[in-house]
Amino acid sequence: MGSALSFVTRVYTSFSPAKVALNPDHLQIGILSTGDLAALSLITPAKSHPILWSTLLLHGMKRKQRNLIEDPRIDAVYIPLPNSMHYEWTIKALKAGKHALVEKPIASTPEEAREMHELADSLNLVLLEGIHTRFHPALQRVKAIVDSGELGKIKHMSAKGLAPIQKADQVYKPSDFEQAKxxxxxxxxxDVDIFRYLTGSEPTGVGSVAYTPSPKAKNMDKTADGVLEFPGEVTAAFSTDISLEIKLGFIPQFDFSLVVECEEGSINLSNYMIPQIYHSLTVTKSNxxxxxxxxYKPASGSGAHGEEWWSTFRYQLKAFVQKIRGGSPLEWVKKEDSVAILVWLQKIYEKVNARCLFFWSGFADYVVRWVWILDRLRAIIFMHS
Structure with a gap:
């Protein structure tokens, strides 16, 4: 009974936290979108943060976005725009003197990611890619077990990321692949970030990749399965799917699991994506x-604070604010991480000869922006019709 009550309390508080009083020196963060993701990843987590106030949610019209990043009241911006627009608006925000939290992937190419970080460094601004899974104590505990040597060296890793999107071909439009989706x-x-994080090394190659294209967007990968190779004959398999059905029309299916096989045992972490709802970390030794x-909370002695109901996004937000304030977060996604992730995502696509428009520049970028703008206009007209 106690565990059931704890579960209900944790889930409820995670999605409906009590709003805390703001400190006088609080930061204001503007959001360059009004998509559903912003509510989950920033608006809700910010309610429980005493020095962060999320404000000025703006629809995707360039004039309003430009007004936001030029607003002197805004200290930082959150950018959950289509992937292909991350580079443009992050550069604009940084040049306007704003710190930036950018949804993953941070850009469309490694070159863009590198330029964004170099600009942030030159302006002494904080730039963070929203790989929120990195910030939760559950994944950090997996890393600690691996680093302790308790199970010996890693031999193989596998990660699943299966999303509960019903009728993905209706959710993902033909233009989405051109927008780096x-x-x-x-x-x-x-998955690429987790593999690099746990091994502390870069992949040496892509072993194999297979993908299923979307019927409505032939160039867009609806599912993908592949293997990355790491030093020491370590392999890492990933499986992604954005087309899982929703049972009975309302029950979502999830499978975000991680398995790390070592010389003397294994680690199995279930639900690494939303671990505050539930998760289990199972360590099995060879004997x-x-x-x-x-x-659910940082390890004692780590100097970090957290609550059992904190989501990955809440831990990420804490790190972002801490960095802006000149602190040293327990975990961070560095420039090298963001660049490397895109390097290997690009190599994965190259393995199956997928020519992605988001690796183009010039005219393709121009077309992508107009496709997105026209789609937003269509949505506005529909809402008011």
């Missing part, structure tokens, strides 16, 4: 010994 860009970016851990 797809299961690899949207989901495998987490048969097994233990199950629940890790």
């Amino acid at each position: 797809g299961s690899v860009m949207d989901i495998a970016c987490y 048969g010994q097994k233990r199950v851990e629940k890790v």
